[in-house]
Amino acid sequence: MSTDTEPLDLSRDGNDVGTLGDTVARYVFFACAFVTVATTLAIIVVLVDGAVDFFSQVSFVEYFTGTNWSPRAADNPSFGVLPLIWGTLLITVGSALIAIPVGTLTAIYLSEYASPRVRKVVKPTLEILAGIPTIVYGFFALSFITPVLQTFFPGTGTFNAASGAIVVGIMILPMVSSLAEDAMSSVPDSLRNAAYGLGATKFEVSTNVVLPASLSGILAAYILAISRAIGETMAVTLAAGALPQITTNPLEEIQTMTAYMVEIGTGDASVGSIGYQSLFAIGLTLFVMTFLMNVFSMWVRSRYREEYQ
């Protein structure tokens, strides 16, 4: 008779014993998480909305193929974005040329050669570089890197692309070295030992075993660092200047997309003016570029990931 009582469900986790407080808590926490989705939506709406206003006055063709960016010329303003994209490209490529080789070699040293004691000191030291505000890098470029460049290349201007690229390269260096080192450290020792057993040297193990095995993580690190360089603002504004032009000479002044946004942002362009609207067109271009890089980085990591147990 007493046996037909229902057996107790011991697996439940309290989720279903809803008092009112529990239900409220659940919705409040969901709302907090949803703020992040709302942020993304708001970014897209704000940028597209402003860009639509901009493109009602400037044609796509002029924007994407024009080679003259002079939005504030009184009689004949011109809105070709290519000089700004070129400026961003110079900084990005230049900084990647510094950060990728140096960062990768640093990661190999930390992961394969350095003793645990050295690694414990060097890795956090390099990560300090990542914590320094970008405005400080801008100051460093102006007060140290540019004067050094000027002693070697007397024609260097006060503002120049090379100084900006060097300082952004230093800034993204810890990103490359840290993330690449994480990827290399997660390669299991059995792979290394197998190679040593076949008579490989440490150099061969590092370059022929560890590097290919952690390639997905290393590539993802590169892409994230490049994406960061594209969006970098204050350091390039101070170092590289405010002269939009397409030049192959890195010792000349240029302007990046972000530096243009700062120029308009500090000038307090009035709402509705073409200058104010151009902020959002440039912002949208920048957002799309970094978004594609970030998605690409996630894809590389999942597509080429080697799973080790």
Added chain:
Amino acid sequence: MSTETDTTDFEFDESAVRRKRRLGKAFLGLCVAATMVGIVALVALLVDVIVEAWGWLTWEFLTYPPSQVVEHYNPANYGDLPTGPGGMYPMIVGSIYLIVMTAVFTLVLGVGAAIYLEEYAPDNTLTRFIEANITNLAGVPSIVYGLLGLAVFVRALQTGQSLIAGALTLTLLILPIVIVSSQESLRAVPDSMRQASYGAGATKWQTIRNVVLPEAIPGIMTGIILALSRAIGETAPILMVGAATTMFAPPQLTDPTGPFGAMPMQIFEWAKLPEDEFQHVAAAGIVVLLTILLLMNAVAIYIRNRYDPRS
């Protein structure tokens, strides 16, 4: 006689081994040199800033409002000034208020979102979308957040170029970092503790409030302080929102819709000016900013070491 040839059968090419050894040594040298690049750059940066700031960072610099005239910043002139020395007092106060408000907002939103994702969220498409979205938000350039703040807070919500607009913009900027680090802290709380709480009859909310959060709070605080130390140095977002420069009075916490200045914005203004003397003033400002950053990081590390059972 014949056994002698047997032992020499194994050909040992010593020059190849030597070459490999040389190659290995050269590669190690290259790697060490690359590692030194980062360290040398860090040392050069710190030395450069300190040398430029030397003699310009005084108590007056910390306690007086800024001045348009560069002579007012030079300690040598303090004695014969009609108006009092120049400094960055209103910007230091502005930055601290900005960070305090940002801390309150991120604490609520960031921890709330992390609790939802770790404790409540079902494993479905929406949850995966939210998490992928957070990863992506962490990679959006900070100046884009500035545009968002300008369009949404300053213009649409009519806050003006105010302290609250700056704080809300910085909150959205660091929210992804805070959520991810808080999630890690919540994940580190062993499931056995949750099960014990359920076993004692607690509901989910009681378990989170009384068991999970107290255990995870040191880790969460460490993550938030580190994120705030990133926010205090951010220039681009508050610049777009319209942080004021050369403000003579500090902002008021009681009036969050008033204008505000902040340290990085003022440093940018000084660094842009052509006069050589202003480079020293900017450097002095940077030393103040880096000192505050250092203190925040020290507090974060202290909390981690003091309360984290794993270390």
